[in-house]
Amino acid sequence: MPCIQRVATPLLLVQLLGVAPGMAQSLKVSESLEVLQERARRDSNDAAAHFNLAMGYLSKEKFAPAEAALQQAVALDPQFAQAFLALSVVRAKDGDYWRAKRKAGPDSVRAAARAFDKYYTKAFLLDPLVDVRIFGSIAWLRGWGDFDGGVKNLFDGKYAEAYDHFGAEVRRQQKGEGLEKVPPVLLWFRSLAAAHSDKFDEAAADLMTLISNTNRLAATDSAPDDAPLRANEYRYMLAAIRQRQGKTDDAIDLYKETITNDIGLYMAHVRLAAIYEAAKDYPHAVQERMRAVDANPDDASLLLDLGVTLGKAGMMPQAETRLQLAANANPRDPRPWFWLGLAQMEEGKKAEARESLTRFLALAPSRYDRQIGMARDRLAQLQ
Numbered sequence: 001m002p003c004i005q006r007v008a009t010p011l012l013l014v015q016l017l018g019v020a021p022g023m024a025q026s027l028k029v030s031e032s033l034e035v036l037q038e039r040a041r042r043d044s045n046d047a048a049a050h051f052n053l054a055m056g057y058l059s060k061e062k063f064a065p066a067e068a069a070l071q072q073a074v075a076l077d078p079q080f081a082q083a084f085l086a087l088s089v090v091r092a093k094d095g096d097y098w099r100a101k102r103k104a105g106p107d108s109v110r111a112a113a114r115a116f117d118k119y120y121t122k123a124f125l126l127d128p129l130v131d132v133r134i135f136g137s138i139a140w141l142r143g144w145g146d147f148d149g150g151v152k153n154l155f156d157g158k159y160a161e162a163y164d165h166f167g168a169e170v171r172r173q174q175k176g177e178g179l180e181k182v183p184p185v186l187l188w189f190r191s192l193a194a195a196h197s198d199k200f201d202e203a204a205a206d207l208m209t210l211i212s213n214t215n216r217l218a219a220t221d222s223a224p225d226d227a228p229l230r231a232n233e234y235r236y237m238l239a240a241i242r243q244r245q246g247k248t249d250d251a252i253d254l255y256k257e258t259i260t261n262d263i264g265l266y267m268a269h270v271r272l273a274a275i276y277e278a279a280k281d282y283p284h285a286v287q288e289r290m291r292a293v294d295a296n297p298d299d300a301s302l303l304l305d306l307g308v309t310l311g312k313a314g315m316m317p318q319a320e321t322r323l324q325l326a327a328n329a330n331p332r333d334p335r336p337w338f339w340l341g342l343a344q345m346e347e348g349k350k351a352e353a354r355e356s357l358t359r360f361l362a363l364a365p366s367r368y369d370r371q372i373g374m375a376r377d378r379l380a381q382l383q
Contacts, residue, residue: 029059040069045332046365047077054086058137063094076333078299081127085134088120121229125267128240129195133157146172147186154189159196166190180216181208187213188228191237200245207238225322232261236268248275266295266302273309282313300329304336311343319343327359333361338371345378354382 029036029052036049036056043049050072057066067090071257073083091097091112099110123130138156150165166189191206214231229237239254252275255268259349273288289306294300307323310316320343327336341356357375 007250010080020266029056031056033057035061038295040072043365045076045334045363046367047073047080047083048367049365050076051080051083051086054083054090058090061093063091063097066090076330078301079126081123081130082134084119084126085123085130085132088116088123089134089138091116101282121233124229125233125236128237129244132155132192145169150189150193154193157196159193162193163197163199163202166193180213184210184213194235195241195244204238204241207234207241210234211238214245232258232265235261236265239268240271243271243275248279251275262297266292266299269295270302270305273305277312282309285309286313286315300326300333300336303329304333304339307336307343308339311346316343316346320347327356332359332363334360334365334368337363338375341375341378345382350382354379357382 007329031052033056036053040046040049040053050069054066054069054073056107057063057069059357067087070083070087070090074087077083097112098109101112133155136152138266146165146169150162153159153162153165166186169186170179170182170190173186181189187206187210191210194200194203194206201287210255211231211234214234235254239258240253242248242254243251252272255272258265258268261331268290273292276282276285276288286306287311288337289302289309293299293302293306303322303326305324307319307321308318310322321339323336323343325342326333330336337356337360341353341360344350344353344356347372349377357379360375361372361379
């Protein structure tokens with residue numbers, strides 16, 4: 001794999017862990033590729049079905065179909081963190097892909113790496129505790145040393161053991177001094193292991209160190225090429241940890257700071273909205289949902305979220321408008337039609353509600369059994 005500046009983190013893993021085609025553990029999938037293909041055909045509007053099909057393709061090292069299936073998944077659900085993380089590594093073992101990129105020249109390699117880097121970052125912004133075990137399918141580990149041991153445990157989902165290994169490696173690299181010289185990827189991995197082990201204060205401490213170190217190095221124009229995220233992205237992760245701890249005031253302040261530093265970080269608005277909505281502070285929740293849409297108008301799922309929140313706030317005409325826009329923007333997503341039908345029922349628009357709920361039933365994958373039952377009940381009431 002190529003070495004590039006501002007290296008995509010999946011490619012950084014390749015360099016750190018010695019990944020090469022055929023050397024990583026194989027991805028284990030419990031069902032046959034034929035079963036997964038049939039399920040994706042039958043439930044063609046189910047993002048999860050396309051994700052599972054992608055895992056089936058990856059297990060057979062069919063990289064191009066895997067990438068196509070993952071793109072289907074995120075098109076249906078633009079907030080599918082696990083699918084974005086898988087996209088960041090889908091080509092990591094594809095030797096033919098990287099040979100073609102190298103043949104096309106350094107710019108082609110850099111463009112591909114930046115695209116994978118963006119998928120990686122987006123996955124963690126969508127879900128700071130996204131499952132990282134997909135990396136086990138690309139990482140060939142030598143099996144010795146605390147760093148390798150920690151990475152192996154992390155990718156196996158053994159988070160407490162991973163945290164212990166990373167802690168030992170941090171202490172070794174500190175050499176009795178501060179954390180300034182510890183590689184950022186090591187602190188990043190330890191913070192992930194801590195967060196997944198419900199060691200939230202420990203995760204927060206590492207994230208605060210990463211913010212401080214990254215800002216200090218950026219001020220001297222010596223930021224490392226191997227930093228997994230940027231300072232403001234670490235700050236967003238810290239806010240999510242504080243939110244998970246129930247420290248909502250701290251989380252709100254941190255989310256607002258991330259937005260001040262990057263007005264386009266729309267997920268900070270999404271998470272602020274969730275905090276306000278949980279407190280039934282609907283005016284602020286609606287405001288943050290609107291800001292999220294303004295920051296990322298191409299994501300129809302944000303319109304869906306806004307419509308649902310408007311409905312909870314009792315603002316049914318406004319909810320209907322946003323939900324109709326969401327349905328039009330992503331016509332294969334069944335969810336807007338479900339909520340649109342409920343909003344129209346609340347407004348007494350029986351004919352429109354029947355049409356919306358019928359559309360939902362025509363699109364809904366079998367996994368949506370609870371919503372399918374509710375939609376059928378509502379249709380019976382509309383007869």
